[in-house]
Amino acid sequence: MKITMKDIAKEAGVSVTTVSHVINGTKRISEETYTKIMSLVEKYSYVPNTMAQNLRQQNSNMAALVVSSFPDSYITSIVKAVGERARDRGYHLLFINTNENQKDEQEAVTLLTSRMIDGLILSPTTRDANYLQPLIERKFPIVLVNRYDPKLIELPWVTADDFQAGYDGTYHLIGHGHRNIGIIYNFPEVTTTTDRLEGYKEALKQSGIPFREEYLVQGYGSIEGAALATEKLLTAHKEITAIFVLSDRMTIGTISALKNMSKKWPNDIALIGYGDFEASTIIDPPITNVSLPPDTVGKTAFDALLNRIQNPNYNKHIQLPTSLVIRKSCGCN
Amino acid sequence: MKITMKDIAKEAGVSVTTVSHVINGTKRISEETYTKIMSLVEKYSYVPNTMAQNLRQQNSNMAALVVSSFPDSYITSIVKAVGERARDRGYHLLFINTNENQKDEQEAVTLLTSRMIDGLILSPTTRDANYLQPLIERKFPIVLVNRYDPKLIELPWVTADDFQAGYDGTYHLIGHGHRNIGIIYNFPEVTTTTDRLEGYKEALKQSGIPFREEYLVQGYGSIEGAALATEKLLTAHKEITAIFVLSDRMTIGTISALKNMSKKWPNDIALIGYGDFEASTIIDPPITNVSLPPDTVGKTAFDALLNRIQNPNYNKHIQLPTSLVIRKSCGCN
DNA sequence: TTGTACGCGTTATCAC
DNA sequence: GTGATAACGCGTACAA
Numbered sequence: 097m098k099i100t101m102k103d104i105a106k107e108a109g110v111s112v113t114t115v116s117h118v119i120n121g122t123k124r125i126s127e128e129t130y131t132k133i134m135s136l137v138e139k140y141s142y143v144p145n146t147m148a149q150n151l152r153q154q155n156s157n158m159a160a161l162v163v164s165s166f167p168d169s170y171i172t173s174i175v176k177a178v179g180e181r182a183r184d185r186g187y188h189l190l191f192i193n194t195n196e197n198q199k200d201e202q203e204a205v206t207l208l209t210s211r212m213i214d215g216l217i218l219s220p221t222t223r224d225a226n227y228l229q230p231l232i233e234r235k236f237p238i239v240l241v242n243r244y245d246p247k248l249i250e251l252p253w254v255t256a257d258d259f260q261a262g263y264d265g266t267y268h269l270i271g272h273g274h275r276n277i278g279i280i281y282n283f284p285e286v287t288t289t290t291d292r293l294e295g296y297k298e299a300l301k302q303s304g305i306p307f308r309e310e311y312l313v314q315g316y317g318s319i320e321g322a323a324l325a326t327e328k329l330l331t332a333h334k335e336i337t338a339i340f341v342l343s344d345r346m347t348i349g350t351i352s353a354l355k356n357m358s359k360k361w362p363n364d365i366a367l368i369g370y371g372d373f374e375a376s377t378i379i380d381p382p383i384t385n386v387s388l389p390p391d392t393v394g395k396t397a398f399d400a401l402l403n404r405i406q407n408p409n410y411n412k413h414i415q416l417p418t419s420l421v422i423r424k425s426c427g428c429n
Numbered sequence: 430m431k432i433t434m435k436d437i438a439k440e441a442g443v444s445v446t447t448v449s450h451v452i453n454g455t456k457r458i459s460e461e462t463y464t465k466i467m468s469l470v471e472k473y474s475y476v477p478n479t480m481a482q483n484l485r486q487q488n489s490n491m492a493a494l495v496v497s498s499f500p501d502s503y504i505t506s507i508v509k510a511v512g513e514r515a516r517d518r519g520y521h522l523l524f525i526n527t528n529e530n531q532k533d534e535q536e537a538v539t540l541l542t543s544r545m546i547d548g549l550i551l552s553p554t555t556r557d558a559n560y561l562q563p564l565i566e567r568k569f570p571i572v573l574v575n576r577y578d579p580k581l582i583e584l585p586w587v588t589a590d591d592f593q594a595g596y597d598g599t600y601h602l603i604g605h606g607h608r609n610i611g612i613i614y615n616f617p618e619v620t621t622t623t624d625r626l627e628g629y630k631e632a633l634k635q636s637g638i639p640f641r642e643e644y645l646v647q648g649y650g651s652i653e654g655a656a657l658a659t660e661k662l663l664t665a666h667k668e669i670t671a672i673f674v675l676s677d678r679m680t681i682g683t684i685s686a687l688k689n690m691s692k693k694w695p696n697d698i699a700l701i702g703y704g705d706f707e708a709s710t711i712i713d714p715p716i717t718n719v720s721l722p723p724d725t726v727g728k729t730a731f732d733a734l735l736n737r738i739q740n741p742n743y744n745k746h747i748q749l750p751t752s753l754v755i756r757k758s759c760g761c762n
Numbered sequence: 763t764t765g766t767a768c769g770c771g772t773t774a775t776c777a778c
Numbered sequence: 779g780t781g782a783t784a785a786c787g788c789g790t791a792c793a794a
Contacts, residue, residue, distance in 0.1 A: 098544070098567075100787055111765050116789060126763060141563030143543040147489075148787035151480045151770050167509050172500040179526050183533065188540055191524040193512050200516065207521055210479040211431070211771085230474030234431075319707055351711040374652055375708035378684045433771055444781045449773060459779060481771035484786050544787090766793075777782080 099140045108133050119144065150212075158188045159401060160208045164201060164221040165242075165282070165317055166193040169344045170371040170390055171219070174242065177394025178217060185402060187214075194221065196283070196317070202227050209236050215401045217241050237404040241397040243286045250411065252404055254397040256388040257415040258288055262295025264420050265340045265368045265386045270303050272427040274338035274366055278329045280350060281342045282317035292342060292370070311336065315346040322349025323356075330357065330365070337365060338426075344371035347383060367425035381424035388418040432473045441466050452477065483544075491521045492734060493541045497534055497554040498575075498615070498650055499526040502677045503704040503723055504552070507575065510727025511550060518735060520547075527554065529616070529650070535560050542569050548734045550574050570737040574730040576619045583744065585737055587730040589721040590748040591621055595628025597753050598673045598701045598719045603636050605760040607671035607699055611662045613683060614675045615650035625675055625703070644669065648679040655682030656689075663690065663698070670698060671759075677704035680716060700758035714757035721751040 101119075105112045110129060117123040118133045125133075136142070150156040161178050165171050175191055182189035190213065194200040198221045205227070208216060215237035218228075225245045231238060232250050240253035269277050279296060281289040297307050313329045315322035322341065326349065330336060341347045347369035354361060361367045361381065369376070372387040396414060403410040422428050434452075438445045443462060450456040451466045458466075469475070483489040494511050498504050508524060515522035523546065527533040531554045538561070541549060548570035551561075558578045564571060565583050573586035602610050612629060614622040630640050646662045648655035655674065659682065663669060674680045680702035687694060694700045694714065702709070705720040729747060736743040755761050 102787075112788080113765060113790080114763085117764085120789080122789085124763070129764085141567075143539060145484070145787050146540060146543040146545045147480045147484045148544075148770090149789080151478070151484055151772090151786095152788050152790090154770070156480075167502075167505040169500070169502065169505075172505050176500050176526060176528075180528070188537070189525065191526070192522065193509060193524070195509075195513070204521070206476060207479060210476040211481075212479045234474070345707065348707050348711055355711060355713075373708070374678065374681050375706070375712065378681055378688060379708065379711060380688075380713050435771075445772080446774095446781055446783095447779085450780085453773080455773085457779065462779085478771050481786090482773080484770095484788095485772045485774085487786070764794085766791105768790090768792105770788090772786085773784100775782105775784085778780085 099142045100145070101142075104133060104136050104140070104142055108136055155214050156212065157186065158190060158213045159215045159217065159398070160190040160192065160213045161217045162192045162194060162201060162204050162208070163219045164194045164196045165219065166195070168317065168371070169373040171242070173372075173390030174394045174397075177391045178241075178398050179394075181395045181398040185398065196221050205231075215239070215405045217397050217401055219243055220245060235408045237401060237408070239397055239401045239404055241393065243288050244413070246287070252400050252411050252413060254393060254400050254414045254416070255287065256393070256418050258291035258418075259295040259298075261370060261386045261388070261418040262292030262340075263299045264295070264418065265292075265370070266296045266299035267303075268384075268420055268422075268426060269338045269340065269366055269368060270299060270305070272338070272362075272366060275305050276308075276311065276333065276336045276338070278311045278313065278333070278336045278339040279342065280313055280315040280322050280325050280329070280339060280346050282315055282346060284314065289342065296340070315341070315343075315349060317343055317345060319345050319349040319352065322346030323353040324349075326350040326353035327357065330359070338367070339365055340368050340370075342370045344369065344373035347371070347373070348375075351379065351383075361425050362427040366427045369425075372421065376421075376423065379425075384423045384426035384428065385421045386418050387421050388416055392416055432475045433478070434475075437466060437469050437473070437475055441469055488547050489545060490519065491523060491546045492548045492550065492731070493523040493525065493546045494550045495525045495527060495534060495537050495541070496552045497527045497529045498552065499528070501650065501704070502706040504575070506705075506723035507727045507730075510724045511574075511731050512727075514728045514731040518731065529554050538564075548572070548738045550730050550734055552576055553578060568741045570734060570741070572730055572734045572737055574726065576621050577746070579620070585733050585744050585746060587726060587733050587747045587749070588620065589726070589751050591624035591751075592628040592631075594703060594719045594721075594751040595625030595673075596632045597628070597751065598625075598703070599629045599632035600636075601717075601753060601755075601759060602671045602673065602699055602701060603632060603638070605671070605695075605699055608638050609641075609644065609666065609669045609671070611644045611646065611666070611669045611672040612675065613646055613648040613655050613658050613662070613672060613679050615648055615679065617647065622675065629673065648674070648676075648682060650676055650678060652678050652682035652685065655679030656686040657682075659683045659686035660690065663692070671700070672698055673701050673703075675703045677702065677706035680704070680706070681708075684712065684716075694758050695760040699760045702758075705754065709754075709756065712758075717756045717759035717761065718754045719751050720754050721749055725749055
């Protein structure tokens with residue numbers, strides 16, 4: 097049985113208006129009716145219908161986060177950070193995972209943006225995000241996180257400085273004397289891949305090392321994919337002495353492949369990962385990572401969304417600086 | 430600018446009723462008006478207001494998952510599995526994380542259950558879940574997952590057979606000759622702890638080993654907490670030769686502590702974890718786990734919720750059997 | 763201090 | 779085939 101204000105009002109012998117005022121504290125009400133109503137609210141544990149409230153008030157105090165590359169531990173941390181920030185700011189956060197599936201993503205976004213939420217943080221899937229155009233025109237508040245789409249310049253975004261990340265990791269490996277450096281990436285069309293690859297190329301170029309397309313292998317963001325990719329890479333190119341792996345889960349896959357092939361890191365193959373999965377430190381030798389605290393990403397992203405909600409013209413493109421967390425897998429000690 | 434059916438209707442020179450029928454295909458409409466309306470829908474990329482629809486139809490085809498121990502990798506996998514199952518069943522799934530914070534959890538549940546969703550899957554926090562009583566009385570569909578609350582017998586739940594899990598892990602260690610077995614648990618009041626401890630005690634008892642309260646240490650579900658707990662445990666009780674760690678993240682902490690103390694596993698300390706974090710296999714030596722595929726948990730939980738939605742009297746208490754994934758940290762090889 | 767009346771955007775019923 | 783009209787549950791200007 098669904099209790100509504102009408103029911104409360106009837107039983108209390110007052111109008112719905114009065115009930116509404118009591119519940120929202122929006123006007124002075126006599127002590128007597130106040131307690132009468134509150135006791136009924138208690139008795140039936142009445143809770144206002146959120147849908148009706150939102151419909152009436154034209155906002156919901158809810159934001160949403162739609163992410164496609166879940167559950168990567170790095171993304172998971174971002175999800176957590178965004179959630180906490182949202183709570184601190186008085187928002188409820190809904191989270192939807194779309195498994196790199198363009199269709200699911202579109203459905204989720206459509207559902208959420210049909211007046212259900214006040215704003216959206218989106219980590220888009222690999223393919224084109226043109227379906228966002230109508231939302232952009234409608235000025236629906238959206239912020240891209242982690243990945244961005246250069247075609248959607250009208251949207252603010254918060255990402256890592258992936259160019260720098262690619263450059264730093266590569267540069268560090270070159271510093272250890274490596275000249276044949278393999279890359280395991282997840283998907284070719286996302287900026288977390290393309291930008292880091294640009295950085296990789298730049299670092300090579302500055303050191304006079306020729307770029308070789310064959311050193312780039314797709315790991316599909318999964319453990320198995322990366323393991324396969326690593327094996328393929330090392331079998332085909334025995335001259336490779338270092339690998340830069342662009343995500344946490346893939347790093348696990350690469351390590352697993354190295355173990356299978358009885359290769360030691362960093363001596364046989366030097367290793368740098370991207371991200372910061374919790375097991376990094378207890379793997380032996382521990383893994384050096386290019387990293388950006390997911391906390392920072394999440395908080396910044398939510399704040400950007402708030403800005404966009406309050407000001408439809410807010411359109412900053414934020415690239416947060418990454419840093420190298422040096423452990424041992426790169427050859428340092 | 431928010432476009433509504435009224436706007437479309439006005440510009441098309443028809444009534445809202447007609448627009449509604451066109452959009453929902455709920456009646457025959459003349460070719461002419463049909464195309465006229467559809468082109469306007471296209472032009473303004475009109476999308477119906479979900480809130481209004483839900484308000485009117487009294488259901489939403491949305492379910493929610495509220496979880497408190499995020500981001501544990503095991504929970505993360507459950508989250509993913511529930512999401513996939515929901516999608517397969519034609520539901521949208523909202524996810525909210527509450528960080529073991531009772532107040533946040535209650536707020537989230539209240540928000541969601543105030544007519545926004547059709548059903549809820551909940552992994553409750555440690556403290557009492559009495560605030561659920563009103564929802565239970567109202568027959569709001571709720572299923573508990575991972576953890577349950579023995580006082581809430583009226584709710585269905587889907588968990589691991591935690592007693593068996595505790596028994597199996599302990600029994601296996603005893604089989605390797607260990608008699609002084611430490612336990613790192615996350616929180617004392619949850620069934621994932623209490624039930625496993627019961628299993629632990631039973632295994633000890635059957636082997637004639639006295640139970641010692643001092644061997645139980647709280648790790649707070651975190652890496653740091655478990656590291657501290659492990660150090661404390663091993664310093665205070667040098668006779669301990671094996672540790673059973675009850676969650677993925679804490680296993681990482683325990684390993685980190687062992688490394689700090691220069692203890693080797695399984696030789697100095699045998700190790701069994703609970704869960705199945707992805708790095709288990711690449712840690713050296715790899716970690717033996719008591720485990721239950723999170724996929725199974727997630728899918729079962731969502732199906733249970735569907736049952737509960739369709740039949741308010743559905744009230745199965747499902748305990749899924751766990752299994753021992755033997756690697757090397759326990760002493761096997 | 764309390765109540766009346768209307769509207770938020772939709773869908774369902776029933777007429778024409 | 780199309781259109782009034784009411785209703786979903788709530789908030790609020792306005793009146794009493």
